[in-house]
Amino acid sequence: MTSSSLEETLTRVHHEEWARVVATLARRFGDLDVAEEAAAEAFAAAVERWPTDGIPPHPGGWLTTTATRRAIDRLRRESRRDAKHQAAQMLYADSPPERTGPVEDDRLRLVFTCAHPALAMEARAALTLRLIGGLTVPEIAAAFLVQERAMAQRITRAKAKIRAAHIPYRVPSSADISERLSGVLAVVYLVFNEGYLASGGQDALRVDLSDEAIRLGRLLHEVLPEEGEVAGLLALMLLTDARRAARVSASGELVTLEEQDRAAWDRALIAEGHALVRERLAAVAAGGGRPGRYQLLAAISAVHTNAPSARDTDWSQVVVNYDQLVAVDPSPVVRLNRAVAVAELDGPSVGLAEVERLADVLDSYHAFHVARAELLRRVGRSAEAHTAYGRAIALSGNPAEVAHLTRRQGQLTRG
Template sequence: MRQPDVEAVFRQEYGRAVAVLVRFLGDIDLAEEAVQDAFTTALTRWPETGVPPSPAGWIITTARNRAVDRLRRESTRESRHAEAALLHAPDAPPEEGPVRDERLRLIFTCCHPALAPQARIALTLRLLGGLTTARIAAAFLVPEPTMAQRLVRAKAKIRNARIPYRVPSDADLPERLQGVLAVVYLIFNEGYGGSPELCAEALRLGRLLAELMPDEPEVTGLLALMLLVESRREARLDADGGLVTLPEQDRGRWDRDLVAEGQALVRRCLRRNRPGPYQIQAAIQAVHSDAPTAEGTDWGQILQLYDQLTAVAPSPVVALNRAVAVAEVQGPGEALALVEELDLAGYHVLHAVRADLLRRLGRAEDAVRAYETAVELAENPAERACLERRRRSLTRADPAP
């Protein structure tokens, strides 16, 4: 057995194992440490014994044993009570409530209103996705030490405020929904950068949410958004693993079943007429999916949707995406003026968009420098390769627009 086998199990099962252990232990740090110890043990044992028939069950059992051992070593009254509860947990009756899935339950628990919104999302990404602090910080566009402090404070808040690890009641679900949707979408985006297992997990959670809350249009909108983006996975990379941008993709390789499902959900959202950020983003992706070719894209409609998105959920990233639509409708000069005003210096996509606009304006030298900055900031190898290819094409080509 190779190390990648353990890594694959980690990506697929880490969140479930932590969710189970958190419910048994009532302690986030202890649950995380126990699960990490279990995977460390797997790295040592599985090469000799092979992957067990139920890798997730093996990890959870081993993690639970590690937690019991630690509680015994600590030998305090409180830890002995926790040890006793843990040892009897397998025979305990299932917890009742509207949320049955362990991982989804943990998301709703972490999205308690006592926690700051960004802390809720960051903590859930850490617990469910097993993402490093550095990767979570990159998703939020903040320095790693800042994100580390947020995670520590969030765990302390849960512990000190005695926030219960329990299934939320029906009345609790709506007020926690926005945080839950944000977490699921960030898990999906993290996976789309190179971990298909995370995308599959986000889609699974999205479908569960849609079953749990069928009357919430934003739940439907998020599921539609993820389906439409996921439909392009096979066309997103070339034979060498390089990124293929949306205008360059072979649309014949898009998954038409996912496109049809996503578009049907968008139409359902439109009939409800209660627009929200995820529904609008899904509608934008639906317009892209409607176009038989890149040249046939209805950019005017996309710009109108970005105007609507800016009104309901303004952000620098939304403004950047809107500028891309402006470039197609009003020209690269108008778009560049908008991009230059954005405070996203550490975001590689801004420099990539700026480079493309400069290239279209005939400012080749400026475009090369912008591409170089984008390459330095990009973390995904496929994106770096794409940006580097574009930079090299400019150094060889005629600088005329």
């Protein structure tokens, strides 16, 4: 095996097995630090030994066995291991696992632990990326534009809170899984959005974060295949990520959906996303309940990615889906996006009137000023549009978006 193929195999195995190894050790030893460090040592051993010994027939089993031995060795060396074991039993008294939820999977247990509502959203995202995604602390720190030391402290504090608050390492019961699952999906979508349109830094897109969020979405769909919102979020991320290659121009400027080269879209991802959307539509039609937020957002994205050109977009269907979404999630941001769709269906003046009603609650939201600037431009109120572009530029931290908005504003000036 060549060095390049070995490296590819190690990378693939890391992606496929990291969460499983960490989750298995977390259940067995009841300590997230022990699980994480032992898993890291096992992968380091693989990097050292596999080039000479060869890839084992079952890489995941080899890694789990090696990590378990490393964890046992560490606990034997700990002078306070008895106290630690007692604390672990208080927190994670579930070995052998007690069936508490609709699905028993060690990875799912770990996902729900990392995304527990007792933790701040930033801590949930960081812990999920570290323990489920296997990203290093420097990688997570760079992704969220914080110092490496600060990110390490954030992750350490999150683990400490899990111990101190006696947060159980288990899947919620069937009765409350939907409520808890929404928090898990919010964490994954937060990670995806930070990759899809970075909020700061020099990179317009952070592909590693988008890819990681999609991988987490696939994991959730694998262990919770009947959960409609899980399928909806995965479909939404796939259909959005399918447009990645067309989103930034060669000069580094954001390209709007209307102006994107649709030939550059990833048709395999679109086909996969559409299949998930059709599957959910069929389930709803068969009496599967009202679709949730992510399913409706995926349906909207499916309409956009199904149109061969921007002018062929079925805006009436988009508005219908937004009407349903407003009933599920009447947030100002959803209403803003609906207003933009209404502008395409009923004209910019109608859409602008709806956007203006959101001024008080969305004044600090850059996308509000982007939408308002574009609609003011279309109705001929150029001076007001120029000011709105300026406000949007001031609020945006994404370099590609700033470049796009600056060009649009400059066109008004020249005009």
